[in-house]
Amino acid sequence: MNDTLTQITGLRVGYTTDTGGLTGVTVILCEGGAVGGVDQRGGAPGTRETDLLRPLHLVRHVHAVVLAGGSAFGLAAADGVMRYLAERGVGQPTGTRPVPIVPAAILYDLDLGSAEAYPDAAAGYAACLAATDGPVVEGNVGAGVGCSIGKLGGVALATKSGIGSVCLEVGEGLRVAALVAVNAVGDVLSEDGSILAGMRRPDGGWMNSLDLLRGAPASPDPNASATVIGVIATNAILDKEGANKIAQMAQDGLARAIRPAHTMYDGDTLFALATGEVAADVSAVGAFAAEAVASAIRRAVRAAASIPGIPALQSLT
Numbered sequence: 001m002n003d004t005l006t007q008i009t010g011l012r013v014g015y016t017t018d019t020g021g022l023t024g025v026t027v028i029l030c031e032g033g034a035v036g037g038v039d040q041r042g043g044a045p046g047t048r049e050t051d052l053l054r055p056l057h058l059v060r061h062v063h064a065v066v067l068a069g070g071s072a073f074g075l076a077a078a079d080g081v082m083r084y085l086a087e088r089g090v091g092q093p094t095g096t097r098p099v100p101i102v103p104a105a106i107l108y109d110l111d112l113g114s115a116e117a118y119p120d121a122a123a124g125y126a127a128c129l130a131a132t133d134g135p136v137v138e139g140n141v142g143a144g145v146g147c148s149i150g151k152l153g154g155v156a157l158a159t160k161s162g163i164g165s166v167c168l169e170v171g172e173g174l175r176v177a178a179l180v181a182v183n184a185v186g187d188v189l190s191e192d193g194s195i196l197a198g199m200r201r202p203d204g205g206w207m208n209s210l211d212l213l214r215g216a217p218a219s220p221d222p223n224a225s226a227t228v229i230g231v232i233a234t235n236a237i238l239d240k241e242g243a244n245k246i247a248q249m250a251q252d253g254l255a256r257a258i259r260p261a262h263t264m265y266d267g268d269t270l271f272a273l274a275t276g277e278v279a280a281d282v283s284a285v286g287a288f289a290a291e292a293v294a295s296a297i298r299r300a301v302r303a304a305a306s307i308p309g310i311p312a313l314q315s316l317t
Helices: 071-087 121-129 209-213 240-257 282-303
Strands: 012-018 023-040 061-068 104-106 163-171 174-181 187-189 195-197 229-236 269-278
Touching: 012 121, 023 071, 023 121, 023 174, 023 229, 023 240, 061 071, 061 121, 061 229, 061 269, 071 104, 071 121, 163 282, 174 240, 174 269, 174 282, 187 240, 187 282, 195 282, 229 240, 229 282, 240 269, 240 282
Parallel strands: 061 104, 229 269
Antiparallel strands: 012 023, 023 061, 023 269, 163 174, 174 229, 187 195
């Protein structure tokens, strides 16, 4: 059973994973075109083609979304995705040739693995070649391989995270899905509001990151860098305004599952894709988009595996 993002017809997901450098690329292909939207929050974003997605601008459809590690260096992965699509004649029609529309966002993972390792155009192209409409692989893959959470006290106290994905069957044929790479400064909360995983106490258990922001037991690590990036997808019929609205509402799910969220150390960015098959109310789609994002974040933490020096939840429970 596929209960992940690729349950939305027309979407494929591919990865390039550098297990040595602990960085990678996740590409979401929608070669038939999907109406796109975006919502960016937090103080440290790294993005490409986000202005184009906003209402009042000409282009409505996107053909892929790239999520990458490597900080700003990783934006180069989108060049490889553009080449892959251009070779197949996919893109926005113009007077001379189709131009692929490929928004992208990056996360900071240079403090894990090698600081000299980051995705490039070849990695983006390879992720496209690996793309499939099968169930999305979760955990330490693609942009999730270098993800960690609970970093206000420094990486030494962090917990390993990764990529998570979920698709919700809303009813009447409507589906709302999310895929999220979870690299948060804050802690991830379980369904009951308790800390699922995050900053670890040296003697075991979880240290509430809000305590650091209160000034005890220490000041926040000034080098803490993070960012949660992801895609919400739906088969609903939406215009650009609707796609942007569901991206905005989906950020509520991020805030429900991560505490604190949208800090100056994060560049949290969520893209929205609407494939246009089922009539649906924008508010209903947005409400379930928030639910999908929260669920995908928790799945990312539960699916992650430990790496040297940073344990995952699986090995701590």
